[in-house]
Amino acid sequence: MLRALTIVAVAGVAGAWFLTRPASLPDDTFAGMTGDPEAGALVFAAAGCASCHLAPEVTETAETVVLAGGRRFASDFGTFIAPNISSDPEAGIGAWSDLDIANAVIHGVSPEGAHYYPAFPYTTYANAAPQDVLDLIAYLRTLPADATPSQPHEVGFPFNIRRSLGGWKLLFADAGWTVDGDLSPEAERGRYLAEALGHCAECHTPRNALGGLDRSRWLAGAPNPSGEGNIPNITPAELTWSETEIAEYLNSGFTPEFDTAGGEMVDVIGNTSQLPASDRTAIAAYLKAVPPIE
Amino acid sequence: MKLNKTIALGVAGILSATVVFADSHVDRAIQGAINARQSHMQLYAFNLGILGGMAQEQIPYDADMAAMAAGNLATLSTVSQAAYWPPGSDSAAVEGSRALPVIWEDFAGIAAEGQKFGEAVAALNEVAGTDLDSMKAAFGPVGGSCGSCHRAYRQPE
Structure with a gap:
């Protein structure tokens, strides 16, 4: 009996571990496609990337868009601090592959396979067209590098257990369109x-x-x-x-x-x-x- | 002993009545300041509406009307607001105010916004009566200045 229970418990933990694993895009997601940075600038504007990732003292109208991060977003779960997503290979995302960036944007998963907090609205971006995502990435690569390191989020227990975000994603991610029916x-x-x-x-x-x-x-x-x-x-x-x-x-x-x-x-x-x-x-x-x- | 208690109660009663009176008095002064600054904003909005209607091409451009509205904005921007912002009239303290407490912590910041607005309005006033394109070009920065101040200093709703 104890043994059976143990097996069930282990299977349960393994199942939960499996279900909460970070998802990622198939390797051929962008096969045969090319990113257009000019189109990507509009995707960047429409997706509001700069509103969070610009440095705190920089205004939206700044001619050079430096995505150094550092803006603070208070919430019921703690304070999230926007990371550096400039093209710096160390502090930013300059060294990431297109697929790495796309996995972050669409699935909320880091190149190391960790879940991002949904303060980053990847549950929304999951509905974005792959071509738009690729254009966006091409545009991000044209932006200047900044060496300011990203700061850790100020999030306490239990929300600091990133794996639990896998469960959160099971509940709330991949919802598709909310307004459906006949639209012009x-x-x-x-x-x-x-x-x-x-x-x-x-x-x-x-x-x-x-x-x-x-x-x-x-x-x-x-x-x-x-x-x-x-x-x-x-x-x-x-x-x-x-x-x-x-x-x-x-x-x-x-x-x-x-x-x-x-x-x-x-x-x-x-x-x-x-x-x-x-x-x-x-x-x-x-x-x-x-x-x-x- | 009983008399002492009665006196104490009576004194307490007078004190609390005074406090209530003082409160309503303060409320009235603060409400007056809030009304004044919101009315001032309404006057901005009305005059901006004349120029904005033309800029958005909902009403035909009229040089005299445009010059009048821009002149009003310029005049309004020079009215002293020194008594508009008493402490205790912020959104956290009073119902009906959307003025964020940060205004009272950062007077230099809001003064800089006011300065920017004054300059944008003066530039608009120079050209509003010239022609539609000049007015439109000078109208944009005025709107930008409104937004820039509302971004940091006004509560959403």
Whole structure:
């Protein structure tokens, strides 16, 4: 009996170990494809990479984009510190292969096979097209190197056990599209920008006790993760602006009442204003297609 | 003994009444400052709306209207806000304020933002009545300055 129990226990641990193992992309993911850095610059803007990975004192409009990391993101689970993802071969990701970077972006897995914390929105980027990821990587390689070492996250027990993130990923990663059904091609493009690259939901959707997104309240607003105030509901139940007004806001930061964006949205608009106008209109069309939630 | 107790209670009652009175008095002063600065922001928004409507080509460009609105912004930017920001009127202390406490820890930072805004508005005022393209070019930095200050100093909602 004891022996049987031991076998079950060992099998359980082995099973859990197996299930929580870091996933990775097949070696031929990018076979026959080439990355285009110019297209990648737009993916970089749409995915909002600079909003987290720029050095703390650097503003989004800086002409040289130096991804030295160091910005701090407080959360209920501890404080995450954005790492250096510049092209420096030691401090940054200059020595990583394309597949290494893609595994990080899409699966949240380091080249050494460790899970990343989901403060890095890889659950969103998992929906990104491989060509866009390759273009993004090509663009990242053109950016300057910076030798500032990444700092360790300030995360306490039990959240500092990275393997447990494998379980978190089983629960919350690879969810696919949240808004489905019949979408116009424009709204579908908007969904790609909002759900695969732009990760709007990371702030605008509330989270459960384990930090997973509550997809039943998609974009319906949430407490500000940094603790001050609330991030607004942007479903059609609350966001009643016209599509033109939404697109204009994503371009200039002006609301229809000529108030302006504040907080983190200033960085977001720094990104969306770099996109083609058709992409801003697409995001507006998508936001109109999101189910209204009071 | 009983009398002492009664007196003590009475004194305590007067004291707490004073405190309540003082509280509501302070509240009124703080509310007044919050109303004033939010009204000031409304005046910015109204005048920005005239220029922004033209810049976004929702209404036709009108040189006189543009010059008037830009002139108002320039005037508003020079109004002293010295009494607008009493301590205790931040978002953590009062309902209805989105002014983050960091404002009171970093007056130099917000003064620099104010300076930047003043310069952007003065530049806009120079050209707003010239033609649409010049106005548009000078309008962008004004919006950028609003956002730059709201980024660090205003609570999301």
